[in-house]
Amino acid sequence: MSGNDMFATNVKFMPKGLQAKLNNLLEFANQFASVSVALSGGVDSMLLTYVLHRYSASHVNAVHAASPAVPKSALQRIQAYSSKHQWNLRIVDAKELDNPNYRSNPVNRCYFCKSSLYQRIGKHACDVIFSGTNMDDLGDYRPGLIAAAEHKVHHPYVEANISKVEIYQLAKYFGLTDLQALPAQPCLASRIETGISVSVADLEFIDEMERLVRSKLPKLDNIRCRITHNGVVIELAKLPAEPLLSAVIQQVTQACLIKGRVFVEVREYQKGSAFLTEQSNQWTQIEIKQVS
Numbered sequence: 001m002s003g004n005d006m007f008a009t010n011v012k013f014m015p016k017g018l019q020a021k022l023n024n025l026l027e028f029a030n031q032f033a034s035v036s037v038a039l040s041g042g043v044d045s046m047l048l049t050y051v052l053h054r055y056s057a058s059h060v061n062a063v064h065a066a067s068p069a070v071p072k073s074a075l076q077r078i079q080a081y082s083s084k085h086q087w088n089l090r091i092v093d094a095k096e097l098d099n100p101n102y103r104s105n106p107v108n109r110c111y112f113c114k115s116s117l118y119q120r121i122g123k124h125a126c127d128v129i130f131s132g133t134n135m136d137d138l139g140d141y142r143p144g145l146i147a148a149a150e151h152k153v154h155h156p157y158v159e160a161n162i163s164k165v166e167i168y169q170l171a172k173y174f175g176l177t178d179l180q181a182l183p184a185q186p187c188l189a190s191r192i193e194t195g196i197s198v199s200v201a202d203l204e205f206i207d208e209m210e211r212l213v214r215s216k217l218p219k220l221d222n223i224r225c226r227i228t229h230n231g232v233v234i235e236l237a238k239l240p241a242e243p244l245l246s247a248v249i250q251q252v253t254q255a256c257l258i259k260g261r262v263f264v265e266v267r268e269y270q271k272g273s274a275f276l277t278e279q280s281n282q283w284t285q286i287e288i289k290q291v292s
Helices: 003-010 016-029 042-056 072-085 109-124 136-139 144-150 163-173 202-215 242-257
Strands: 032-039 060-066 086-093 128-130 221-228 232-234 263-268
Touching: 016 042, 016 163, 032 042, 042 060, 042 072, 042 163, 042 263, 060 072, 060 109, 060 136, 072 163, 072 202, 072 232, 086 109, 109 128, 109 144, 202 221, 202 242, 232 242
Parallel strands: 032 060, 032 128, 060 086, 232 263
Antiparallel strands: 221 232
């Protein structure tokens, strides 16, 4: 039975349009005898690895670049899925913090991060590299796409015209309920305001704080701990009612005091609020080229 035949027999209740897109993704992947997926632990790359490993004709490798900028929960998720589904997983050191351009946190920090990522993966992969980039990502300012183009990384979701909403729909149809419920999880460095140097201590603090707040608000989608020029800010998808809000503020304040940090406020989530172009004027004129 071919990969696509197996796919067709297992998701017969999937809408035809979505199934056609996923078949197109598999058709694209099947051009390559062997592929390595850059596995971050988020829903995009996790679902891509799952689908390709189970249904494609390609030999699939999963490569995770471990980093202080990756939440601990992401690595745990990767290891659990790899064990359960018998993925061919390799964990390498991302080493992006070795790059002073990355540590200085300019407006195009993501370019230096992805350059390091794909260089590291390339040293351990003798095949084509796939990313979890989807159609929605093309509408944002994403310098990492330039790094991907330079390293000849392919984006199967883009090739198949698959959006973020459709990725969540696919996770639902495959019964991957934990991925279906997983909120967007950009790297922890994205929580640090532009111009503030990225440090391991800040990244570990951010991860610790977000896990602390999530323990109190487990059903909330977006929780961000921002390191700003004024101090620590917690952003929530929705502010809880009293007395829970006061309890969260009290715990965050205490945690900040213990770490010698200034707590500023809890406020509603604002996508990309740590991204400050005025802090890195040298990069504001960067040209985002169309990734082919």
